[in-house]
Amino acid sequence: MQPIAHFEIYSHQFLNSAGDLTLPLPPPFHSPRDLLKPYQHMLRIRAFDSKAVALQRTGQIGTFPSSEGEEASMAGIAFAMQAEDVFLPSYREHGVLFARGVSMEEVLLYWGGDERGSNYANARQDFPIAVPIATQVLHAVGVATAFKLKGEKKVAVTTCGDGGSSRADFNEGLNFAGVWQIPLVVVVVNNQWAISVPRSSQSKAATFAQKAIAAGMEGIQVDGNDLIAMTHVCRQAVDKARTGAGPTLIEAVTYRMAPHTTADDASRYRGQEEVNSAKALDPILRLKTFLMREKVWSLDEEEAFKQKLQEEVNEAAKAYQAMSPQPIESIFDYLYAKLPRALEEQKAQAVERSEL
């Protein structure tokens, strides 16, 4: 008897929770100043989340999933991708979509119950968010396979949660990706909670990254609250995929600071102490500490920028609120390329009944 398979999973961190850079700044960053853009993007995501939650609380949008605490993982993914790549999000990654050109107004429109919110004016090739869990992993496998079949140098990047890793779609997707060696990056955003089910009840595996090993692909764990590590590892995986060297699974270890959605009461299943200790790992705080220490960012700049963000989210909310609803006919108009004759009667009825 002898061992016939071995694996090791590496965990990457460059910026620790105290904001100290423990290793040299890795590519794609050359100087601390390069971190300003992703940092500002993280602030933008947080400003949006807080506005969206307020809009939900005042009945202006429906249920909304805040991404508070996961900003570094989203910015890292976004800044690792090229414009022509395809991003396939779960429902909590609007922060990636913003960086890809999707507007705040569109995201509000979607959560405000209007399909036009998924008809992105920019990033036309990116997928709408997937509410069913991990189903998008298989779409990403299909997209990446199409790139390979067509000889296009593009990459499909998708995300799911720690809960999503338990589903068949995730596991079948990794298996296909391994066999077909396609240009795919799957990021498990391990935010420790699948609604009320903690990470410890989701999987006995020591890491989610190692789920890649059984599929014959590379698996990497990253401190998902470290923007530097997140961007670096994602960029390496995206570049690797683009050169045809195969798929990668990345586990981004982070923390869902907010409840699952605005409809969830997290106090039923987790204590405030846990949330408080997670706040010490806040991805924004640690990067801010570093940037200020490096003197590329100041409190004044922070205040001015946050002021600007407030205006930006307020403008987005106003633009969203000013949108008139779609015409009633629209509920039939996008079902098929051409409305079947069989549905013409129902469409006429819908209009008629709306006038009753």
Add this chain to the structure above:
Amino acid sequence: MTMITIVEAVNRALAYELEADPSVVLLGEDIGVNGGVFRATDGLQAQFGKTRVIDTPLAEIAISGVSVGLATQGLKPVSEIQFMGFIYATMEQLISHAARMRNRTRGRLTCPMVVRAPYGAGIHAPEHHSESTEALFVHIPGLKVVIPSTPRRTYGLLLAAIRDPDPVIFLEPERIYRLIKQDVEEDGVALPLEKCFIEREGSDLTLISWGASMHEARQAVASLEAKGVGVDLIDVATLSPLDSETILASVEKTGRCLIVHEAPKTGGMGAEIAARICEKALLSLKAPVKRVTGYDIIVPLYKLEKHYLPSVKVILQAAQEILEFA
């Protein structure tokens, strides 16, 4: 023109479209070297290569989910689910994604894809290989559901399904895969997906069926015609969207209607057709609409499956009751 069977017509339509449209890709279990368990894709991998005819790992959810991804990138995936009894794993991908992608993105991303699956009982197959659950898919807005019943219709409708800009579930009647031969001109001409086919015309009775049950329906019609009863025999072919106009026009003419399908009765497509006749043609009816269908039971294993399937005798008995009613 060559005399070919239904399963050969599937093969010929796939070959034609693989040749004509470089965006068409086939994927499924055992469809490559093995040519599919029913040989529907026989020789296609050898002819078109491993990047056009792709053997997948054994995972139906993935086959359907990957098809969604491929379809959004301008490819036209035609997947094979080995038997309808194994299609249930694909339901979430088909219902929550393939059927909805166009609508939820207001047309920005679309899913032109075909899912092929052999369906139905009567071939002495093992358990889970005899399902006829087409109504499950008919219930899903955004999908189209097609079931051919002759080699010519198989060829023309499969071409139409592949060329359709929306997802199509294409169910193949495995019981009659090799039972009927027809001259099929391999001209690449598609048949319309929104029309029922009127196979025989007559003024006394409308007999409606689809798929494998058309085989018994045809025999019943021959026997009725021999006795001087004129029958409109309608092959529904495209179950969704349903061509009510052809059905209603026939029932308005004959005043009598018999629906035959091998799927279970309750919630079956026969119920929908009967309801539409009640809504739109009740006053034309001379007798109540009748249904001869499978029972609302699990399809028996093969020793008793013939007692499950609608037989010619039972169809004739039901026709007789309708004709005697008025």
